[in-house]
Structure formats: C-alpha cells, structure tokens
Amino acid sequence: MNIVLRLAWRNLWRHARRTWLTIGAMVFSNTLLVFMISFQFSMYGLMIDNTLQVFSGHMQVQAPGYKDDQKMRQVVLDVQPLAERLRGELDSETIAARGWAFGLASSEERSYGIGIYGVEPEFEGNVSNIPGLIKDGQYLGKSDAMDIVIGGMLARNLRVGVGDELTLLGSGLDGSFAAAVVTIVGVFESGVKEIDRNIAEMPLGAFQEVFYMEGAGHQVVVLAPTLNDAPLVERRIAATLPDNLVVHDWVALQPGLKQAIQADMSSAFFMYGILVILVAFSVLNTQLMSVLERTHEFGVVMALGMRPGRLGRLVMLETTLMGLIGFLLGAAVGALLTYWFSVNGLSYPGMEEMAANFNLPGRVYPQVSLLKTLFGPAVVFLFTLLAAVYPALRLRRLHPVEAMRTI
C-alpha cells in the first residue's frame, strides 16, 4: 500500500471516536438529504401529475388571448376535427377537444353559477381523471345527448341526483341567450372543493348546440406520455398549428403550481445548504485539530525528506477517506430509509391540508432513485473536501525545526 495512503488510514483511526463523530455528522446529514430530496421530488411529481390530470393536461391548444382572458368568443374553430387531426399526426389517444362556458344551473329549488365543459366523452378519460371519479351514475356517453355530469357538492347544493333534470341558462357564442334542459347522468367526487362545487361536464356536441358554437371550442388538451416528453410533443404540435392558434405548456396553464414548487424548493434547499455548511465546519474543526496536534510529527516527516505538498495531500487523503465512508454509509442508510417508506408510505401532520390543495393522496410513497440518492451526499462530500483545504494548506508554512520543538 502507498505510504501516504497507509499513513492517512492509520491517522484516521488514531482518534477513532472523533473520526466516528465526524463521520456520524456526515451520515446523519446524508441520510436526511437523501430521504428529504427523494420525498420532496416525489411530492412534486405527484403534485404536478395530479393537478395536471384534473383538467389542464401537459399542454393545450387555444386561441392566442384565451389563456389570460377566457372570453367565449376566443374560440378554436372546428375544434373536433383539429383534435382528430392531432390524434392522427401524433398517433396518440391522449388528446381531447373541449369547450368552456359559464352558466346558471337551476334545479327546482335552487340556482348556482357554474362552469361547464363540453367534452369528447370517448377521449376525455384519457386526459382527465374526472371521468374516473364518478361516484354515482355513469360518465357521459353519446356526443349529442343532452346529458350532464356534475360535482358532488354541487349536486348536494342543488339537492339533485342522478336522473334529475337541470335547467342551464347562459349566453351563446354570438351573445344570444342560451338555454337548455339537461339530464344528470353522473355525479363525480374529485376531492377538490372548487371542482366538486362549481364544475359540470356535458358532451361537446350538445354543448356546441346549446351555446351556438357552430363546431368551435376553446381548447385541445394534450397529455404527453410523461412530463419529460411534454416539451418534445409541444414542439411537434406547435409546428403543425395555423397562425391563429397557440400551444401553452403546463407552466403557462398553471403558473401557481410551478411557483409553489419553486418556493418550496428554495426554502428546502436553503435548509439543506445550512446542513451542509454545518457538516463542513465540523470537518474543518476535526481536521484543523488533527493537523495542529500532529505538528511535531509533521515536522519529523518533513525533516526526513517528505515535501510539504505531499503532507498536504496526506491531510486531503485523510479527509477523502473519512468523506467516502460518510458518503457510502449515508447514501446507503438514506436509500434504505427511503425504500422503506416507498413500500410503507408516509404521511405527516399538515399533509392533509397540502394534499387537499393539490389534489394529492394522503399518503406519499417516495421513490428511490440513483440521482436523488447520490446528489445530497455528493454535495456533502465536496464541501468536506473544501473544508480540508485550509488545514492542508497550513502545512505549507510548516517549519520542520519549530514543528519538532512543539510537543
């Protein structure tokens, strides 16, 4: 074994307890980092997926001004043929056309202002999870039937159920008065209050008839295979669109979501940063102490003919060995902990609230991934090495005779 390596290894165990304490700090912070980062990104993934799979999808084709000003007349003409064309060109079923209108829904007893989606019943289930959340009755069927599905809370508020009729009042595309009587075929429970209280869906054909849409709609929703594929799909769609239409990605459609994630991420990474710096200082302290107490010995070794630079490398090597042990143990323990929770799930107080806001399940199963396991420990390792640079550089100033005089 190389002499510097051997010296480094032996030196490390000279004060075994101190070394283990420092390694312990690394293992602790590494474990925490691995688990927290895995958990955090699993949460983000869930937040994004669950939010986007309600209505917005990964992207939408719309009229240019529609996103910021949801006027009825900012339409996508011939919305269904467009959706059909995109499904063909992209060879994808997760594309669906929609219309959107405000209206007044009245039962015999009460009236509420609601938002109404006109949807393609056979494709809506591919881009939205609402069709799968029907608790009572069934989802929409034929495209021109005067049917409607409504949220559970709306149903309770209107005191209606499956089979009852609702009267819809609103204004059509041309500004004229629109009215229709529709039959409730299903009631959904999404778990999100705003949706269950305010939203209804009806077949696009019937929607276009009621609101005088003349084949137009307001959006074509697209769900890419995964979030990572979305940019590519978006580029392909953008290339085929006429000038009077635009495609918006999920960040544009759900600005709050990205902001919430970024805010959470920056506060989390601020905390991680503090943790890493604390570990770095404990390493700095240990190595400085171990260099100072070996002044005499370093003097001897230098007097025997070891260059000061090589002594510096010795200290760096000691730190590297210590850091590697901390890295391996921390990453392993962190990955195991994360794995345990990925099987058994995790929930914490206050999560219910967050879960309700972002349409999340009450239990999260964080996923173990190589990148998330290695990232935190790698940063800690890097800062550990940085912390040893100062003690190592001090050795260049060492004077052998003075060093040997100290005890």
Place this chain on the structure above:
Amino acid sequence: MTAVRCVDICKTYRQGDQDIKALDHLSIDIEKGDFVCLMSPSGGGKTTLLNAIGGLDIPDSGEVWVAEQRIDQMSKGQLADLRLANVGFVFQAYNLIPVLTAQENVEFVMQVQGVPAKERRSKSLAILEEVGLRDLEDRRPAEMSGGQQQRVAVARAIVSRPELVLADEPTANLDSRTSDELMELFTELNKNHSTTFVIATHDQRVQRYAKRLVRMRDGRIVDDIEQDAA
C-alpha cells in the same frame, strides 16, 4: 571532495530582549568519508549547526553547501528532496512516527523515495537486525523503550545508505555495550561506503571512534583536531 562546507554562518535567536548567538561566524569544511564528532557544553550550538547542514533551518547569513550544492537559498521542497536523497538524520529526541511500526518507520524514507516493497523489506529487516532489534519489527514506538526507539531512529537514518549522516546524541539513551555496537556499525559504514558522519555528542565513548574532533562554544569552533580512530 567536500561533503559539507559552511562559510561564515550566523544564527541568532531572540530570547526576550536578549540576542543569543547560536552560531557565530562559524566556518567548517568536512570532507567526504570523514567521521566528525561535535562537542560542546550544552547550548553550544551543536544542534543548530546540524540543522543548518541538514537544511532544516536556514542561517541568518553565510553559505551552506552540501553535496556541492548551495542549500541556504533552496525552497522547502528542494530541501526536502535533498534530505530524502542525501541525508540521514538521527534527532536528539528520536522522533519516530507513532502510527507506524518499527519496521515501517525504518522503511519510511525508502517508501517516500519509491524503493520497491521487496527491497524495502529485506533492507529494513537487515538493518533492524544489525541494531539488535530483531523480533521487535512489529512494535509501535509507544511499545518500545527509549533505547530501542533510539536504535530504530538510527536504523531509519542509515538504512537507505545516505552519503551524509547527521546524528544528534545518538547514544544518549543507550548502555555502553549497545553504544559500542552502534558506533561499530557507523564505523563500518564509514569505511565500506565512505559515508560521512557528523555526530553531536557528550559521550566520551563516541569520541573515541571519531577521526576528527570539533569543539564548540557559544556558536564558535574553539578546537578542531584530527585523531586516529579507535
């Protein structure tokens, strides 16, 4: 050939508001293959002179030449290389490396020099045998007596056959028999390999082996005589 040449070197230490001249305009030439004994009352400047010759300490003025190279202007790294290649040191306090065993301490210099493991092993075991420490090669310094540590330090200094050995009180902790054995070993090296020895000592027994006796006082050479070695 001159192994060591000191020209008019001075070294002053400040102690409080008093200047101590550890070396006071000292000049000396030592030929290759010489066997020099430095003697002085305590505080006479022996250790300071050895440190200057070994490049451990740079004099305030004057020139120091070792192996035909001027060393008082070299960098720390160059000095380290010079010591590694040419100089064997036995320190006044034997100064072993505590985490290494006796054998590893002896092998240390060779390892830094990059000598292959097999050669290191045989050489270190042979030299430990010569200084009478066979069977103690696996002990660490803390597990050895002062005299045993001293002998390991000697073994470490001579094992790589340096041209110049600087020894500061190498027999201070040894009984008379071991001292004699050690001096025999030095004499043999001096004869067979023309290794130059500069030994600082109070020990009368050591002085008998020297070819040249140099007496110092207050940083100056007061007496310098050749003698027939024992």
